[in-house]
Amino acid sequence: MAMVKATLVEAINAALRQEMERDKRVIVIGEDVGKDGGVFRVTDGLYARFGEERVIDTPLAESGIVGTAIGLAVSGLRPVAEVQFDGFVYPAFDQLISHAARIRNRSRGRFHCPLVLRMPYGGGIKALEHHSEAMEALFVHLPGCKVVIPSNPYDAKGLMVSAIREEDPVLFLEPKKLYRAFKQEIPEEPYAVPLGEARLVREGTDVTVVSYGNMARVSNDAAELAQEQGISAEVIDLRTVSPLDKKAVVDSVKKTGRAVIVHEAPRSCGVGAELAATIARRAILSLKAPMERITGCDIITPYPRLEDYYLPNPKRVLNAIKKTMSDF
Amino acid sequence: MAMVKATLVEAINAALRQEMERDKRVIVIGEDVGKDGGVFRVTDGLYARFGEERVIDTPLAESGIVGTAIGLAVSGLRPVAEVQFDGFVYPAFDQLISHAARIRNRSRGRFHCPLVLRMPYGGGIKALEHHSEAMEALFVHLPGCKVVIPSNPYDAKGLMVSAIREEDPVLFLEPKKLYRAFKQEIPEEPYAVPLGEARLVREGTDVTVVSYGNMARVSNDAAELAQEQGISAEVIDLRTVSPLDKKAVVDSVKKTGRAVIVHEAPRSCGVGAELAATIARRAILSLKAPMERITGCDIITPYPRLEDYYLPNPKRVLNAIKKTMSDF
Amino acid sequence: MPKKVAYEGRVESWSVMDKDGKTDEKMMPKLSKEQVKEMLRWMVLARVFDDKCFKLQRQGRMGTYAQSTGQEACQIPVALAMQEQDWVFPCFREHPIILMRGFPMAQYLWYWGGDERGMKVPEDVNVFPVAVPVGTQMLHAVGYAWGSKLQGKDVATVTYFGDGGTSEGDFHEAMNFAGVFQTPTLFVCQNNQWAISVPRKKQTRAETLAQKALAYGFEGIQVDGNDVFAVYAAAKHALDKAHAGKGPTLLELMTYRMGDHTTSDDAKKYRPPEEIAYWRERDPIDRLKKYGKANGLWDEGFEQKCLDDAVATVEKAVEAYEAFPKPEPEDMFKYMYKEMTMDLTEQMAMLKRWLDEERQE
Amino acid sequence: MPKKVAYEGRVESWSVMDKDGKTDEKMMPKLSKEQVKEMLRWMVLARVFDDKCFKLQRQGRMGTYAQSTGQEACQIPVALAMQEQDWVFPCFREHPIILMRGFPMAQYLWYWGGDERGMKVPEDVNVFPVAVPVGTQMLHAVGYAWGSKLQGKDVATVTYFGDGGTSEGDFHEAMNFAGVFQTPTLFVCQNNQWAISVPRKKQTRAETLAQKALAYGFEGIQVDGNDVFAVYAAAKHALDKAHAGKGPTLLELMTYRMGDHTTSDDAKKYRPPEEIAYWRERDPIDRLKKYGKANGLWDEGFEQKCLDDAVATVEKAVEAYEAFPKPEPEDMFKYMYKEMTMDLTEQMAMLKRWLDEERQE
Numbered sequence A, B: 001m002a003m004v005k006a007t008l009v010e011a012i013n014a015a016l017r018q019e020m021e022r023d024k025r026v027i028v029i030g031e032d033v034g035k036d037g038g039v040f041r042v043t044d045g046l047y048a049r050f051g052e053e054r055v056i057d058t059p060l061a062e063s064g065i066v067g068t069a070i071g072l073a074v075s076g077l078r079p080v081a082e083v084q085f086d087g088f089v090y091p092a093f094d095q096l097i098s099h100a101a102r103i104r105n106r107s108r109g110r111f112h113c114p115l116v117l118r119m120p121y122g123g124g125i126k127a128l129e130h131h132s133e134a135m136e137a138l139f140v141h142l143p144g145c146k147v148v149i150p151s152n153p154y155d156a157k158g159l160m161v162s163a164i165r166e167e168d169p170v171l172f173l174e175p176k177k178l179y180r181a182f183k184q185e186i187p188e189e190p191y192a193v194p195l196g197e198a199r200l201v202r203e204g205t206d207v208t209v210v211s212y213g214n215m216a217r218v219s220n221d222a223a224e225l226a227q228e229q230g231i232s233a234e235v236i237d238l239r240t241v242s243p244l245d246k247k248a249v250v251d252s253v254k255k256t257g258r259a260v261i262v263h264e265a266p267r268s269c270g271v272g273a274e275l276a277a278t279i280a281r282r283a284i285l286s287l288k289a290p291m292e293r294i295t296g297c298d299i300i301t302p303y304p305r306l307e308d309y310y311l312p313n314p315k316r317v318l319n320a321i322k323k324t325m326s327d328f
Numbered sequence C, D: 001m002p003k004k005v006a007y008e009g010r011v012e013s014w015s016v017m018d019k020d021g022k023t024d025e026k027m028m029p030k031l032s033k034e035q036v037k038e039m040l041r042w043m044v045l046a047r048v049f050d051d052k053c054f055k056l057q058r059q060g061r062m063g064t065y066a067q068s069t070g071q072e073a074c075q076i077p078v079a080l081a082m083q084e085q086d087w088v089f090p091c092f093r094e095h096p097i098i099l100m101r102g103f104p105m106a107q108y109l110w111y112w113g114g115d116e117r118g119m120k121v122p123e124d125v126n127v128f129p130v131a132v133p134v135g136t137q138m139l140h141a142v143g144y145a146w147g148s149k150l151q152g153k154d155v156a157t158v159t160y161f162g163d164g165g166t167s168e169g170d171f172h173e174a175m176n177f178a179g180v181f182q183t184p185t186l187f188v189c190q191n192n193q194w195a196i197s198v199p200r201k202k203q204t205r206a207e208t209l210a211q212k213a214l215a216y217g218f219e220g221i222q223v224d225g226n227d228v229f230a231v232y233a234a235a236k237h238a239l240d241k242a243h244a245g246k247g248p249t250l251l252e253l254m255t256y257r258m259g260d261h262t263t264s265d266d267a268k269k270y271r272p273p274e275e276i277a278y279w280r281e282r283d284p285i286d287r288l289k290k291y292g293k294a295n296g297l298w299d300e301g302f303e304q305k306c307l308d309d310a311v312a313t314v315e316k317a318v319e320a321y322e323a324f325p326k327p328e329p330e331d332m333f334k335y336m337y338k339e340m341t342m343d344l345t346e347q348m349a350m351l352k353r354w355l356d357e358e359r360q361e
Ligand SMILES: Cc1ncc(C[n+]2csc(CCOP(=O)(O)OP(=O)(O)O)c2C)c(N)n1
Pocket: B031, B060, B062, B084, B085, B088, B091, C093, C132, C133, C134, C135, C161, C162, C163, C164, C165, C166, C192, C194, C195, C196, C257, C261
């Protein structure tokens, strides 16, 4: 299989292009996705390649984008819609929750909504207010959508291919911080990474670190630091937070007996809470120490000057790892 | 102090009326809150008493209601706005999350938003789709609002008084099932029940049952059944889910060593997850058995015919209580 | 260079038949005798259905229900004007058009009886599920029309909403997308003068609702919504445009909600009786009956037969509705995704255990 | 009974000064010589400020910034037309009016430098914080105006948004509430022809944006937005109405975004150079300069002084901006609620521990 080096942006772009070539029902809509190629250039070149009937700039209206995308999907197309930044998904919340997520159930399977909603996700790029949010828990809590958050180009491409081929709505959250952070060898051809399966980033025996998105990288960096200190950390990258691969997490914690959960979203009722509750239910007898949650605080994502304080970093995760090493 | 018997509807109505009498900045806005007195009659009589300048029917637009209420609040009024049903808060989500919840922080205290957003909440009344939701976790996860869910007339009145006197936005979720379920003796005069303090409904020694809203009543019923079987359950009614009175919960679990958490909202990333994670962190050494979460499932709230299967009931809670009694 | 006129817009008001059933021949749309009779049959059926549902609710045999009585002429002629491949995206008061588009009546009752299977729309019925959140369905209609256009299919969509529905942000976004992408969409606003207790004039300061179309660069027409002929003419005009690739149209149908908002409402709290009396004189079925009789289309025997047939149809549907077996709890899980997730499988098993335990005790 | 006209609406287009600075005397608003000079001074200051911010961003001394160059005449005359007690509810491109309303320049820079303290608006400055989510701020302006009216205060609100902003549902809801409650609100749409890469004609099918006001039953006017006199006249007209209790007005100011969307954008990807050249000839500052010179209001010395003063003011502000101490991490917690909750207190302590640990290593 031919391999190419690609950034996360390029990987997603390739997935979009190849799926659009494979399946002419796939179309791209959103603000500035056309000639401009999206504000992060994720849809770059698609307008030139597929024309204005398949790569469509919409008016500036997120509820309109998602609401019409539902109609587009039901009419037989497979829209890949973009919300320009994570912080602007809220106007579309009602259409997502009340309709996209419910049409299959409401019609007992008669209608369904194969919609991919992409959006740049998370912090770390020192952006303006509302441009650094992490709101995945909302869509884990209210059911009916799947939620993907890749941490590297390989997964990103394969997950995007799967997302487009899904028969149900998928929120595809793209960590901004990773868009161009590094390149990775990925297959040139299309390939699918299944939704709902965590990836074992690194095997370890002492403690399990569970994370996703940019925080999966932060966690891995922390694991490396821990290694230097003689602690063997197993790192799990969830890749999709809905469905959650609880089995992978529970099995790992049963093995290591310790757990650190890392995400950048606010703490209360976050994905970390669900994971901790799940571990406490299913692996409590294996636990050798209290679990640690390293997350965003329950505050408004700060502006650039304070952002570094807010976002979890490898040192913070390392300290949590070390904390779990002092057993009960 | 003179006492009156009141339903939950009457208790909230009295709080609104008395606060409007006390403070002429308090106004009521929403769909059908005027002559009609609200679809559940919670604002009954206020239009006649205070006139159309203080009890105002708005156009049918939830984002408009919350968005203008923010402006009203900043201009010096204290709006109590109504969203007609829990399921219709989503169109207002952006205004709540991006503005009401942030104005104080965004302006470093220069502006703030003393807004109460009331809405009929939860299931159990066999209503149409979207009329039986439980979405409190969204507002626990994304910070900046306080979230109140009373379980009885006494608390409802006192919490509403506090909510109106708060300087920050409060979501006031009124369990529909309890609106007219029973009457309770409450003081005729205004009184405040502080936000953020759980109520000990019933002392017990074997297991802690934590809940709120209608589920606090279900939990108490379960505790009574448990009593018959010789199990002494302590029941905690959180009353506000943001802020969460974690101390009350943790202290109780430290005492009983067992925990059952009950809510009607979906399970994943719900308030129950946060509580379980908190207990697992702070009281793990006291735990004698795995915690149980009795919650809604991660599905769309079913229509009336299936609703009874969905909603937690005393038997279900009792079974969970019994399960926690088989120790590790 | 001084003040110039940058834009001028206007809205027409259409009516064909007066309250006594007299028509304006110049305005009268082409309709066969059989078509007119068909309209009467369906309007009577819709009325009988509505009465029955109201009673079922009152008897505790059905859940909350939103009556359509008085608004039949806003719907039946539109169904008649639609092509077979066209779709309806309803709100929640569109029983007449939903039934006329072929939705099985008994199944439709399941929905109002609180059973999701009621909205498992049959494959050959081009109707989207009832939308409860006000204002949200129009975007789906626009998206569907847009998608059909992109796929080169000749499909128009018709979406319904009330006067209140025009205040929601989604109405605005739907109208705007329809204008920009020139989707073949007919927006039907049933202006029944009330949104629960809020009167039309408090809903918006605009003199007409039809003029809202001007904000999106397309045509809006105000129509007598209790006049089957005017509604038919306007719908035909709009749908012909849509099928000819000439984009969307907004119709404001002036009508009246004769009943309460729903069976949970008590309109006496906020509505003057004179107003109801005024509109009762303009009942759309009565007007069509007068027209039919005056024009020798039918006699009282025909009217009676319409009624008898309707009663029989509705009674049969109610029987089938009530004979339908209860849904299974598993259904709550099975349609969340194409395939059940591991979590849902576990939760379904958990629920089954709970139910078993509950049954045991 | 046939087709009647149910509604007719129109939108005027106002302009006073042509691109060479020649004015139409009949349309010319009353302005003292000093007021005209004040406008020039502020416009030059705004332009210098804008250039400087652009450079600061490019030098890594500031964050993402949205330039206002070319749109000064949409803002400065409006500030002049406002009464002292009136409020501005801006979007994110309103530096000129925000500064002219008295916002301290150095503090305003903190905001764009990524520091929340930048939006701790001084008590005596009637400006609401910058709103980043497009379309959301108009509702606050309407609510504030409504609240002032209910409290019997004579306050009008002015809210800014772009051509793109008119597509959001919140625009619709804000306009509708303003119409229904007749709030003293001036809606200022800066139609700068682009919403990032989306041209005005793809944003809506409406011929003008001003006509959107017709949907809400109030006045909309299209105005040459690069003409200080036309903008002043229209704003004065609208604000007089507002203060007289005659409700809201929408102004569509025809202008052009001369720069990129923000410092993160590259407009060359989507905009033809001819278009920029066309608008450069209509630069609002140049036009006012021509007018001033032709009418003996000032000479080149005055213009130079405006520029020199502006440069000095901006440099001083930048110095203060850069001298400002870093914010404390505690600030992230302290303003979530009036009083910190127990959870936040704990989380703040936790964060402090983390930071201590991080510093140690
Ligand atoms: C988003 C939303 N808000 C509130 C409601 C509650 N509600 C149901 S119908 C209705 C009034 C609708 O009025 P209108 O659009 O005129 O339709 P009509 O009922 O008159 O047919 C309201 C407020 C809802 N269903 N959805």
